[in-house]
Amino acid sequence: MTTTTLTPLATGRSSGGMSMTMLRIEALRQLRNPYTLAFTLAMPVVMYLLFGAGPAYGALSAGNGNVAFYVMISMAAYGTAVAMSSLTSLAAAEAQQGWGRQLAMTPLSTAGYALTKLLTAVAFAAFALAVVYIAGALTGAEADSVWRWVAAAGIILGVGLMFGLYGLGVGLVFNSDSAAALASISLVFFAFFGNVFMPLDGVMLDIARFTPLYGFVALSRWPLTEGTLTTGQTDPLWMLLLNVVAWLAVFMVLVYVGARRSRARR
Structure with missing residues (x-):
C-alpha cells in the first residue's frame, strides 16, 4: 500500500514555504466572490464612469491633468483599500475558525499561509487599480506626464497596504464570515x-480631514493636484502624512486588540 505525504495545498510549494497552488486557488476564489467583485471591481469603475468619464466635465482641467484623471485616481485608491481590507479580514476570520489546524496537516507553514494571503491581497489590489486605470485610459483621463500615472499608482499600492491592517483587525475582532463584507461596507461609509x-466643503471638509481614507486618497492625488482641492484650498503634505500615520497607529491597535480577544475566546 502506498501513502501520499503531500496535500493539494502543498503542490507547487516554494522553498520559502509559499504555496503557488493555494495562491492560484485563492485568486480564483476571490474572482467568484460576489462581495469582492461588487466592492473592489464593479463599484470603483461604475463610480468613475458616472462622475469622471462624462464628456461635459471629464475633460475639464484639474491640477496637472483633467477631472477624469482626478476621479480615476480616487476610485483606484478606494478599490485598492477595499481589496486589501476585505481579503485580509477574510484571512483573519479563516484563521480563527480552525483553518490553521487544517494547515498543520500539510507542509505549508503558518508563515507560508500568511505570505500567500498577503500576496493574494496585493495582487487583487493591483488588479482593481489596473481595471480602473484601463477604464480611465479608454475614456479620456489625462495627465501632462506619464510619470504622474506611475507615481499615483505607486502611492496607491504602497500606502494602501495600511488597509490590510484594518481588515486584519476587523477579522480578528468580529471573528465572522461577514468580516470581509463589514470591512468593505465600512470603507464605503468612510469614502462618502x-x-x-x-467634493466636500465647509464643516464637512473639516470633518473629512480626520477620516481614514482622506489622507490616503489625497496623497494618491498629490502627483496630479499637489495638495490643491477642488474648493481652492490646499492641504500641506505634512498634514496628509500625519493623517496616514495616525490611522496606521489606530489600525495597529485594532489588530492588537483583536488578537487579544481571539486568544481570550480560545
Whole structure:
C-alpha cells in the first residue's frame, strides 16, 4: 500500500514555504466572490464612469491633468483599500475558525499561509487599480506626464497596504464570515465622508480631514493636484502624512486588540 505525504495545498510549494497552488486557488476564489467583485471591481469603475468619464466635465482641467484623471485616481485608491481590507479580514476570520489546524496537516507553514494571503491581497489590489486605470485610459483621463500615472499608482499600492491592517483587525475582532463584507461596507461609509466620492466643503471638509481614507486618497492625488482641492484650498503634505500615520497607529491597535480577544475566546 502506498501513502501520499503531500496535500493539494502543498503542490507547487516554494522553498520559502509559499504555496503557488493555494495562491492560484485563492485568486480564483476571490474572482467568484460576489462581495469582492461588487466592492473592489464593479463599484470603483461604475463610480468613475458616472462622475469622471462624462464628456461635459471629464475633460475639464484639474491640477496637472483633467477631472477624469482626478476621479480615476480616487476610485483606484478606494478599490485598492477595499481589496486589501476585505481579503485580509477574510484571512483573519479563516484563521480563527480552525483553518490553521487544517494547515498543520500539510507542509505549508503558518508563515507560508500568511505570505500567500498577503500576496493574494496585493495582487487583487493591483488588479482593481489596473481595471480602473484601463477604464480611465479608454475614456479620456489625462495627465501632462506619464510619470504622474506611475507615481499615483505607486502611492496607491504602497500606502494602501495600511488597509490590510484594518481588515486584519476587523477579522480578528468580529471573528465572522461577514468580516470581509463589514470591512468593505465600512470603507464605503468612510469614502462618502472622506472627500473621496464627492467634493466636500465647509464643516464637512473639516470633518473629512480626520477620516481614514482622506489622507490616503489625497496623497494618491498629490502627483496630479499637489495638495490643491477642488474648493481652492490646499492641504500641506505634512498634514496628509500625519493623517496616514495616525490611522496606521489606530489600525495597529485594532489588530492588537483583536488578537487579544481571539486568544481570550480560545
